[in-house]
Amino acid sequence: MNEHPLIARRSLSTELVGRLRDMIVEGTLKPGDKISEPDLCDLFGVSRTPLREALKVLAAEGLVQLNPNRGSTVARIEPAEIEELFPIMGMLEALAGELACARLTPEALERLETMHATMVRHWKSDEWIPYSRLNRDIHEAIFAVAGNATLSALYQSLLVRIHAVRFVARKSAERWAEAVDDHERMMTALRARDGAALSAVMREHLRHKADMVHEALRQLDSARA
Missing domain, CATH: 1.10.10.10 (Winged helix-like DNA-binding domain superfamily/Winged helix DNA-binding domain)
Known part of the structure; x- marks a missing residue:
């Protein structure tokens, strides 16, 4: 069939x-x-x-x-590009997190809670594609709540360059669990409107993503070899 x-x-x-x-x-x-x-x-x-x-x-x-x-x-990203781009993405996401905590409404928090809960269900069911889509949606929703058009434009311009691996490279079970834990901590900071905490978590989250992408590229190259 x-x-x-x-x-x-x-x-x-x-x-x-x-x-x-x-x-x-x-x-x-x-x-x-x-x-x-x-x-x-x-x-x-x-x-x-x-x-x-x-x-x-x-x-x-x-x-x-x-x-x-x-x-x-x-599209493929090279290791040197990962080292160049991901720290910048981490700083942009950290700033978006701080701004979002200052501007977060109950309605926006409720939407993020719903998205997060659905994403976690996809993780528990090993449903990678819907999980990865919601992962991206959550990050973009935080930028939307931040309400800074220039910041969002900078983020989107870089996201195009790393999209092919940031949301496509399949995580190992350990890295996937680590990513979900990062998102749990992001939600905790959002509920508390703790901008400093969310900023720190999002920078760490991007460092974890960079490590995951390096691993995915090594595995891909090994499989081809």
Whole structure:
């Protein structure tokens, strides 16, 4: 049975982007892999034109790298970039946490509580894709509560560069539990409106993510070798 059934024409563009994104998040398409357009066209029963449009969308998200005259590859981040970018992301998230604690409304806290509880249920059920989506949503919700458009714009510009590994690289069981514990501590700080505590947790959370990405890249390289 085909795990990727043919796509209805009426939702072609949106569905193709979603299907390809899931293949990357699931690890069917791995960082650094060359993307075979003919194979994907056969898999989904589409022509190259809508497929290439979908790849452009994923390139804008940072998940795909378009190489002129050489096709497309699944985006990959190098260790040096991790060391350069993740500390900056940590400082941006730390500042967003401080601002969010100062501006957090009961309604916003309730939304974050709901998102967090759902994310934890996905973790307990080993549901990586919905977990990773909610993980990103929670981080972005904290920036939204912070209410600083310039800070959010800086965050999004860097997030595109690291999205392919920050939310795609599959965590080990230990790293996954560590990430959930970080989020538990983030929620504790949010409930207390303790900006300093949340800032510290978010910086540590990004250090943990950097370590996880290094591990994921080493495992990927070992598997290929």
